[in-house]
Amino acid sequence: MNRIHSLSDVQTTNIGIDTFVWQFSIILKNAVIGNNCNINCHVFIENDVIIGDNVTIKPGVQIWDGLRIEDNVFIGPNVTFTNDRYPRSKKYPEEFQQTIIKKGASIGANATILGGITIGTNALIGAGSVVTKDVPANELWVGNPARKIKNIE
Incomplete structure (x- = not known):
């Protein structure tokens, strides 16, 4: 069973079981969301x-x-993603950049993730970091621009 708050605007029907969507969230009609998520x-x-x-x-x-x-x-909280390398008002790219966040990764508060990159399996991104290139699996990255600090298990 899903719990979708009455003050949210959820247009998709592609939401798995036991997913919670809290108030003042907007989810457009073609989005796909799995099971047991907390939005x-x-x-x-x-x-x-x-x-x-x-x-x-x-x-x-x-x-x-x-x-x-x-x-x-x-x-x-307040993580920022981008998907257009050269954004302009009312001018859209032929295709938006694809960003992949791999299984088990964690992104700290207020980090910025530029479009077109992959954050590897179980990688950790420190709060406030600006990620400008791919992050390999099992690494901790922090800073602006983000850089590898150490391997993690």
């Missing part, structure tokens, strides 16, 4: 988005077209 308040999810199972998205996050979020991912 906190003030989250916006566009159409060309796939979210796996057991994903937590904290408040103030926008999930733009082209994002792929695998199972067991944590996205901290």
